Amino acid sequence: MIIALTGTPGTGKTTICHILGKKYRIIDINRMITDEGLHTGRDEMRGSLVADIEALQGRLDELVKGETVTIIIEGHLSHYLEGSNAVIVLRTRPGVLAHRLEERAYFKEKVRENMEAEALDVILVETTLKHDMVYEVETTTSSPEDAAILVDSIIEHLAAGNFEQVERYLPGRFDWSEEVF
DSSP states (O other): EEEEEESSTSSSSHHHHEEEEEETEEEEEEHHHHHHTEEEETTTTEEEEEOOHHHHHHHHHHTTTTOOOEEEEEEEGGHHHHHHHHEEEEEHHHHHHHHHHHHHHHOOHHHHHHHHHTTTTTTHHHHHHHOSSSEEEEEEOOOOHHHHHHHHHHHHHHHTOOGGGGGGGGSSOOOOGGTTT
């Protein structure tokens, strides 16, 4: 089974995957983009690399071919990639997200851009347009350990075919649009 774990930067993807890495194989696509040069250059305005999604998809396909273990594809772009059985979108209240990003020394404009993206459900909408099995996990107040337990539970239920057990995590539960505007 392949699970994409996505969400706006600062929602807890890397921290949760660090915890779940004891149980699942984790593929960090941000690291792949950087370490393997899977990008088309740098976006100076945003201060980030521009991912080459086609090259990233090809490399990911190589890495997962023939695997029989559960794999988590981690990164805020993982929902752009094909081949996942399900996608879990991590969600965080925009005000809390801003605080987390400020602690990481994000530029003010980048903090605002990510707050707006979270308030407008940008990653969730992109994900639901591309994937059939999408679930949301809210990480505003839960500890990383509790969020990891929840993500693990969703994965376990999906693997067992217990879809009714994860219905409460279907998209559409959060509306933070008034927090930013």
